[in-house]
Amino acid sequence: MAKELHIVMLPWSAFGHLLPFFQLSVALAKFGVRVSFVSTPKNIERLPNVPSSLASLIALVKLPLPKLPNGDLPDGAEATVDVPFEKVPQLKMAYDLLQRPFQKFVADQSPDWILIDFMAHWVLGFAQESQIPVMYFSIFSSATNVFLGPPEYLTGEGRTSVRPSMESLMSPPPWVNFTSPLALKKHEAIPLFNNFFVSNGTAVSDAERHAKILQNCQAMSVRTCRELEGPYLDLLIELVGKPVIPTGSLPAEKHERAELSGQSPKHIFEWLDEQKPKSVVFVGFGSECKLSKEQIQEIAYGLELSDVPFLWALRRPEWADDEAEVLPVGFGSRTRGRGLVNMGWAPQMEILSHESIGGSLFHTGWGSVNENLGFGHSLVALPMIIEQGLNARLLVDRGLAVEVDRAEDGSFSRDDIAKALRMAMVSEEGEPLRLRARQIAAVFGDIKFQQEHYIGQLVEFMKSYNKSK
Missing domain, CATH: 3.40.50.2000 (Glycogen Phosphorylase B;)
Incomplete structure (x- = not known):
């Protein structure tokens, strides 16, 4: 009998991230994949209910959010929705302190894969030591990932005078080799540049986190459909230089x-x-x-x-x-x-x-x-x-x-x-x-197609990767 695939999920503490990771967990569990979904107690409590038919396959794992030494985070704040925008860097600092308890959990479980968000670059070191493959699951579109660029433009390696700068975000990137509308308006470019490319109070900027994960993960998955983003998906595969698997749209099941x-x-x-x-x-x-x-x-x-x-x-x-x-x-x-x-x-x-x-x-x-x-x-x-x-x-x-x-x-x-x-x-x-x-x-809207085609492809990739390893 084939060994059951076990995956550990670690999303960033924002509901635009927690919910797609949860929806992917449900979709994978329908294929018999065992999922450990890790987040903080309050975030876990605010998730939708796990479908009763999948309860044996999805474990919701609560890791308390560590307190900052200076106490500079409101009591009970565990997600971006709980804090004013200017306190998000403090939430990121607290999230980074999950490294040790998460590492202990992974060591105890020894999963087949770890799926992480753009924030948890610190997973890569101990995953590599433990020979556990890491997949970066991006809740952003292929187009957005293409716009942000290949890792060397995010870390400063091979950086040109063209990018990244605030002005450069206001036109399509030079590596997009087809006609594209991908550009930000000035009022959008300023906050994205200041909050993504510039270190905003934490030791590592979001751009550096994103780049380190792209460089060191074994594969990437993106919440998208080829029917909408085919050219961007193909270009993303080229820019990243490793497997990029679309998950489909992850349609949530409607309650009656x-x-x-x-x-x-x-x-x-x-x-x-x-x-x-x-x-x-x-x-x-x-x-x-x-x-x-x-x-x-x-x-x-x-x-x-x-x-x-x-x-x-x-x-x-x-x-x-x-x-x-x-x-x-x-x-x-x-x-x-x-x-x-x-x-x-x-x-x-x-x-x-x-x-x-x-x-x-x-x-x-x-x-x-x-x-x-x-x-x-x-x-x-x-x-x-x-x-x-x-x-x-x-x-x-x-x-x-x-x-x-x-x-x-x-x-x-x-x-x-x-x-x-x-x-x-x-x-x-x-x-x-x-x-x-x-x-x-x-x-x-075709849930059967989304599940069988996209999630089926993803499960098959993870299983075959483990066999080849």
């Missing part, structure tokens, strides 16, 4: 509404049930994007001007003392019947899968991109942080999104929002986009 009744706001689905098929745009910016008052107000006025039915999942921002401060005065009464704003938690996957939803106005985070493409929604891109601008350009280039126009400083107006919404949802000019969205959904 009956399963949600105890926790879900019923009024959301009651309202959606009354709307016409494919008529409603879902508006959601997740938990990591902190929108300013001006941004929220312009989005609200844009929704109002567009005349498009909308459902907005909106968390009360930290700057608002109560919910009445968040939206423009009279907004609710002026849009009553046509729009619904839900303050607080909302089951995004179940909303996106509802037949009344036809589009999304969102930040183009890669996880949300994959979810939306699976349902064939028209996409209105309003990128906010990190690499989201690159995702927006990729989607527009592939005929799958309209990007909201912005000023040089990154600001946008209600008219920009309304124009993009009408284009994506109702105008005749936007019909090719809606058609393309339906076509790509045949790939991204």
